[in-house]
Amino acid sequence: MVYVPALLGLLLTAASYVTAQTACVAGMRSLLTNTSAYWFGTRYETDCPPGNVGLWCRSNREPSRTSLLTRLMGDGATDPSGLAFVINVRYPNTLPVDGSDRTYPGCGRIVEAPLKRPEHFCINPLCNSVYSPFDLREEPGVTWPAEQNALYTVMMYDPGPFFMHALYVNVTGGRLQNGDTIFPYIGPGNPFDRVNPYLWLVFKQQRPLDVSLIPSVRNEIYLEELISQLGLSTQSYGINVAMTKTDEYAAVFLRSVGFLNRCPAYYGQWLSNYIQERGGLPSLPACLDLSVSIDVGFTAPAITYTSCGTVYQKSPVNVTVDYRNMDLLGAVETRNSPQVSLVPLAIRGQPPSVTLRDKLYTLLMYDPTEELGQTDQNAYVHWMVVNIRGTDITSGDEVYDWLLPMTSTLNQLYLFALFEQRASIRTRRAGSFGGTDCHPYIPRRCKFRAGDFIRKNNLSLVGLRHLRVVPDTYRQYMAYAVTKLQTRDQACWGQVGERPQCPIG
Template identity: 65%
Template sequence: MPADVHAQNACIDSLDGPCLAKMRSLYTNTSAFWFGTRYATDCPPGKVSPLCRNTTPSLKSLLSRIMGEGATDSSGLGFVPNVTYHITLPTDGSDRKYNGCGRIVQVPLTRPQDFVIDPLANSIYPPYDLREEPEVTWPAEENALYTVMMFDPNPFYMHALYVNVPGGRLQNGDTILPYSGPGNPLDRNNPYVWLVFKQKRSLDPSQVPNSRRPVHVQDLVSQLALSTRSYGISVILTSTDEYTAAFIRSVNFLNRCPVYYGQWFSSYIQKKSGLPSLPERLDLSVSVDVTFTAPSITYKSCGMLYDRSPVNVTVDYRNMDLLRSVETRISPQVKFVPLDIGDKFPSDKQYTLMMLDLTPELGKTNQNSIIHWMVVNIPGADITSGDEVYDWQMPMASSLNHLYLFAFFEQEEHISNASARTYIGSNCPSFIESRCSFRAGDFIRDNNLTLLGLRHLRVMPDTYQQYMSYAVAKISTMEEACWGRTETAEKCPTA
């Protein structure tokens, strides 16, 4: 909201009088929110951006977005509901946390557990703090029934809908659409509104529309014959957060997870004193989803026979688990997911995918990665049609701290396999022949590659890695690889 619509004290003590007058002014203000008069400046014709998605740019005020185009009379706004949110804390006393975009996000409490929404204050709330249904109260008429809704006037999305609510408190009515907290997906402040309408009669819940989108409040008001002589509105301004990004990705709407993944990974790398092959700031726009599939396998390691079930595991924004080496033994299928999940990558563009072990150069100044996989000249991000420079070599992690990364780039021009192979160091051990001391940074810069996406692969050593290390790769002897294993240890004398 611009500063001229703020009246921070008007609603802080009382929701009547001055508060109501300021709310009516806000309700009709055509410059109060992003979809108002400044939209034409921020989003001129021809500008393509998620921030410019506005299906009805002619609706510039909250009033017009709620009561329809041409609505100018705000006198029906008769009261401001009291909206109180409660934050539930972990019972064990730990900080709040949730599953974000491929990581656990810690969220220390920064506001009171119970907080009342002041619709005119300069308060911006993250969706995570608004995920639980609030307490909503209003001045009610005796024996009256009410319809209560929470509504996003941007995509015309209904976040909650209740009918036949008696008295002045949100309880004991019929739930048509259960509460789903704000899900602002973009880096701009967006208003959400709580609306309370008096009913003229009891409503049959089975006859009430239960669609969330698109919903036009003025049509719903007409269909349910709700009173507009005196209805209530409260406004909540929200930002966006990683909680929203993970949820929005889960319903295949938008994919902003790369933004948060890049921020987290930038911080992680800097805490480790940096990587010479990657930029300090990782501005990502594409998710790299990696799926490993493999049939069942039986193998003998360190004197023991093992049977492993078939593998089908996807490493994406939901997966934060460690993979065992045996699960990564066959090259994966890779899917690239842009911001607009349904969009296709341009067929006239080419891309590069690399899987690197960057552990040797973490915190160092020299480029010194190990290349496990490289595919170049991928047309339209169809990896099966690219040119494979290095075939898949499974991770051979001897510890949990290996930094395996899938990195996805946009190319400017064609890359030859021979040229790509010139960035390898000499004197590689036999098990990583022509793959060690790879100068990934030089390769990226020389070929003008633009980093689009990353995926961190976390692999733990297992019995299959032990078997591979001594029986196939010849990294170690069986005695070295199996040291400490009871089935291979020399038996103590019994006499």
């Protein structure tokens, strides 16, 4: 009799679990057949009417499949009764071991990602939670009620573009730890702001599977064909659904694999905040709606020079400033004219040279630091090329040749700005917006009225790249020995060996 209460508690717990599972299964079956639950359902026709060529609309390869069930089992599927259980999917939310806040490399910046969920959390398909790709980046623990000695196939599947994010076969024990890995886990990479479902699925196998006979590509996998090929049972399968929308973590991943370049949008948001926090610029709009990435490459041979009485030797330079680069550069690394690549939003299927082929651009590299928080225009122009045809920078007309940045502080705002032109620009007119009282080494580069130049030529800003430059000894050398912008005493002030000696005694 002493064991009766404990046994009763276990029975009640088991009964509660069965009741909860039954409710979850009923809810999931309803979601499987709901034709308006997801973006590819009946509202797709309203959101993407005929003739809409937007990337989101073009991503739906099977618009006739309006429910999850038809996305999984084919156009004619109507019976969800094969769904027998809801899979338990528990994601980790790893924290830095040093106790610092979570961060990750974004589009040319470090993104802060404070923890908003428990360190371990289970996805619930019926609670309307929407997750970020960053939170689902690590392979989760996956468990289900398994039959003894049975083999299972487990997968994570995107029913939008029919992409397989993970695939495991010959799994035993109702836990994703034993078996053969066909496709290692890749977390959700939703490229769009609209919410998309990602499915965890478990199917019982009829027999052990030969891994060499399973498809070796992840994309365009139609599940009903894979089920038939592998001989999987659809009489009793399990499911769970994670709803996600895009974030900067997904944007970086998708650009790295050459699928889509959402980085201009995120980079524009960050740079807009950066500039507005410093008072804004009269030459640029407050909200930077960017659609093209400007990737800048610098190359230069090894060099030896003497600055402020000391000989320096520098190694060859080969550095690219793009969405992966957050380093600080010195003048010595930027001394030669850069190579510039333009990468538009859509990069899958067509190279940038085709996507931007019929466009006309102006590329301006300038320093508007003196304009921050001001209304007067007072920038320095370091480089300008107009009438660029497509992505070929060399096809344009150079108005100002390259002038390396020679900052003496850490907060100069060097910007590569790309503008779309509506008409050809005359080079003489483009060069008339600079001051007439500049130093002889930089004629008409000072007091540059960038805002007037942009407005007079009806230019539209489409791309930006912030060049982060620090003072170095090469800048000192150039400042007094080559450009004569400073005297030797001014350039070398504070340098060891150049400091004035204090009197003794």
